[in-house]
Every structure is written in structure tokens, then in C-alpha cells.
Amino acid sequence: MSTGTEVPAIGLTHMGSEDTGLGNRGPQSKSIVVPYGFWLFVLSDMVLFSALFASYASLVHATDGGPVTSQLFNRTTVLVETMALLFSSFVCGLAMIAAKRKNLWWTEAWLVVTALLGLVFLFIEVREFVGMIHIGAGPQRSAFLSAFFTLVGCHGVHVTAGLMWIGTMMAQLWAKGFQPHIGRRLLCLSIFWHALDIIWVAIFTIVYLIGTLP
Amino acid sequence: MSERDSDFMNVAPGEPHDSILSETVAYVVGLALALILTGVSFWVASTSALWGPGVAVGLVVLAIAQMGVHLVFFLHITSGPDNTNNVLALAFGVLIVFLVMIGTIWIMAHLAANMGPTPEMTNLMAQRG
Known part of the structure; x- marks a missing residue:
């Protein structure tokens, strides 16, 4: 950390210049800066979700005489959804380990499993939404249901985007191999996918478990 | 930390660690802990053995x-x-989320x-100026 004076002049540090004004090492490499910037995006995404959680918590009892939480939610399907997303997140980590070792086949295989588990999650969620709308508990029914579909639907949209991103990265890996910029995109993808699972933890606790307490 | 390895003073978030065994073990430990915590959550929500009002907080x-x-x-x-850097960004995010x-x-x-119209509130005659 405090290298300044005791180290004899490092001198020519960055592209031959004396001092870049960015410390004596110059800026961080892209492999640090890009994922860090994406980390900032993910955190701001969590701030967005916090607003949706806050409005859900404010409106959860505004049912307008319509169905309430304990009549709509089924813990068993939520448990299956949770497991699918948790294992998807885990397998995404395995894909990153394989990618770090530049093992194309294992990386692609783990990414396929990640995407399939994400599809299972999305399928169950869409089925739940369709079932709710079918019994007249759509987003127009009450303020509670508007907030519910906005919050959980927004997470579902993120998962959908993540699935498309996984497909894109598999194709890019296949076509371009392990180039540095492909590796950075993969790392950003894994940050995104893990963050979605973190948000789901809050959703299954606040919306589904607390919503179905006796 | 010497000047030589100060190039490695930062890591990107989500970057796995060094050896394949320790990396995989880290993910497996994380998965196991997450499974345990999820299981406990669903159990806590289902059981009647716990004090009702405390369940939501738990x-x-x-x-x-x-x-x-x-x-x-x-x-x-x-x-x-x-x-x-990663931790400081996270701390700021957590602060905003909680706020x-x-x-x-x-x-x-x-x-x-405070907005619920109680009988006292609707009876203007009974309210003091």
C-alpha cells in the first residue's frame, strides 16, 4: 500500500511516461475494471428491486376484497423453483471454474445445465402466473396483485434476459474461443446470474414464506 | 505487500480463486450452506413449534x-x-437498499x-380547533 518514498524511483512505469497521475502503476487492467463496473450495475439493480419490495410491502394488504396471499401461493412449487435457481447458480460457478481453465467442453456443458435449470424456474413461474390470471387474480385485480406481478415479474424478466445472455455466451465461446473479452463477458454473466439468485432469496422469503404464514 | 505484486491488489467480483480443488470446495460449501438455510426457512415457516410473532423476523x-x-x-x-473496492460498493448498495x-x-x-377516517375524525363538531 504505502510504497511512495521508501521504494527507489520506479521511474518508467506506464508506457514510458514518468507519472500518469493515476498512481505509479497506471489504471487497473480491463479484467478488473469491466467486472467492477458491472458489479456497480448489479448493485444499482438491487436498489431498483428494493423499491419494488418496498411498494409490495406497502400494498400487500390492499387486496380490495380480492384474493389474499395465503390463498394464492403454494409453498411446494416455490420450493421447487428455489432449488432450480439455487442449483443453476451453483452450476454457473462450475462453468466459471471450467472457463478459467479454458476447457471449452465443460464450460459449454455446465452453461447448458445452468440454462436448463433457469428454464425450469421460468416455466414454473409462468405457469403460476397463468394460473393466477385464469382464476381472476391478475395484476388488475388489486393493488396487492399489481405490486406482486411487478416485483416477481421483474425478477422473471431478469431471468429471461439472463437465459438469452447464456445462449449468446455459449455461441460466442463456440465461435471465438477463450479470448480475453469473451472471458470478461462470461464473468459479468456469472455476476448477473448469482445476483438474480440473491434477489430470489428475498422474494421467496418476503413474498411467499411470510405471505403464507398462518 | 511489495511493489512487485501490487499489480494483483484488486480482484474482480465473481472471479474464482486459484486451485481447482479449493474453488470447487468453496462452491460446494456455499451450496450446502444455502441448502441448509433454505431448508430451515421452509421448516420455520411450516412448524408450529415456534412463537408465532417471531417467525417473520426469523x-x-x-x-x-x-x-x-x-x-x-x-x-x-x-x-x-x-x-x-468491491466491499465498499456493496456497503453503499446495502445502505441505499435499507434506506x-x-x-x-x-x-x-x-x-x-393516520389516514383511516375514524368516527371521531369525521365528526367535525367534536374536534378542537
Whole structure:
């Protein structure tokens, strides 16, 4: 950390210049800066979700005489959804380990499993939404249901985007191999996918478990 | 830390560690902890052995613990010196998230409590100036 004076002049540090004004090492490499910037995006995404959680918590009892939480939610399907997303997140980590070792086949295989588990999650969620709308508990029914579909639907949209991103990265890996910029995109993808699972933890606790307490 | 290895003073979030065994073990440990915390959450929500009013608070605590597990074992956010930037960004994010959530819930709950038209409120004659 405090290298300044005791180290004899490092001198020519960055592209031959004396001092870049960015410390004596110059800026961080892209492999640090890009994922860090994406980390900032993910955190701001969590701030967005916090607003949706806050409005859900404010409106959860505004049912307008319509169905309430304990009549709509089924813990068993939520448990299956949770497991699918948790294992998807885990397998995404395995894909990153394989990618770090530049093992194309294992990386692609783990990414396929990640995407399939994400599809299972999305399928169950869409089925739940369709079932709710079918019994007249759509987003127009009450303020509670508007907030519910906005919050959980927004997470579902993120998962959908993540699935498309996984497909894109598999194709890019296949076509371009392990180039540095492909590796950075993969790392950003894994940050995104893990963050979605973190948000789901809050959703299954606040919306589904607390919503179905006796 | 010498000048030579100061190039490696930062790591990106989500970057796995060095050896394949320790990396995989970290993910497996994280998965196991997450499974345990999820299982306990669903059990706590289903059982009648616990004091009812405390269950919701317990569930929130379990959820926060599980988020911590995900951050440490899946996103590799650590307290090491190479992670300072990532941790500071996370701390700011957590601050904003808590401000937005607790502030909204607090204000809206009081608003709801104070807006309900009780008979006393609708009887203007009985209100003191």
C-alpha cells in the first residue's frame, strides 16, 4: 500500500511516461475494471428491486376484497423453483471454474445445465402466473396483485434476459474461443446470474414464506 | 505487500480463486450452506413449534444470512485487501437498499395508520380547533 518514498524511483512505469497521475502503476487492467463496473450495475439493480419490495410491502394488504396471499401461493412449487435457481447458480460457478481453465467442453456443458435449470424456474413461474390470471387474480385485480406481478415479474424478466445472455455466451465461446473479452463477458454473466439468485432469496422469503404464514 | 505484486491488489467480483480443488470446495460449501438455510426457512415457516410473532423476523434473518452466503461463496466478496473496492460498493448498495425499504415501510405504515377516517375524525363538531 504505502510504497511512495521508501521504494527507489520506479521511474518508467506506464508506457514510458514518468507519472500518469493515476498512481505509479497506471489504471487497473480491463479484467478488473469491466467486472467492477458491472458489479456497480448489479448493485444499482438491487436498489431498483428494493423499491419494488418496498411498494409490495406497502400494498400487500390492499387486496380490495380480492384474493389474499395465503390463498394464492403454494409453498411446494416455490420450493421447487428455489432449488432450480439455487442449483443453476451453483452450476454457473462450475462453468466459471471450467472457463478459467479454458476447457471449452465443460464450460459449454455446465452453461447448458445452468440454462436448463433457469428454464425450469421460468416455466414454473409462468405457469403460476397463468394460473393466477385464469382464476381472476391478475395484476388488475388489486393493488396487492399489481405490486406482486411487478416485483416477481421483474425478477422473471431478469431471468429471461439472463437465459438469452447464456445462449449468446455459449455461441460466442463456440465461435471465438477463450479470448480475453469473451472471458470478461462470461464473468459479468456469472455476476448477473448469482445476483438474480440473491434477489430470489428475498422474494421467496418476503413474498411467499411470510405471505403464507398462518 | 511489495511493489512487485501490487499489480494483483484488486480482484474482480465473481472471479474464482486459484486451485481447482479449493474453488470447487468453496462452491460446494456455499451450496450446502444455502441448502441448509433454505431448508430451515421452509421448516420455520411450516412448524408450529415456534412463537408465532417471531417467525417473520426469523425468516428475514435467515434470508439475510443466505444472501451473505451467496455473496461470499458464489460472488467471492471477501474482507481481503484485494476486495476493498468491491466491499465498499456493496456497503453503499446495502445502505441505499435499507434506506429505501425501511424508510418506505415506516412512512407508509404511519400514513395508513393516520389516514383511516375514524368516527371521531369525521365528526367535525367534536374536534378542537
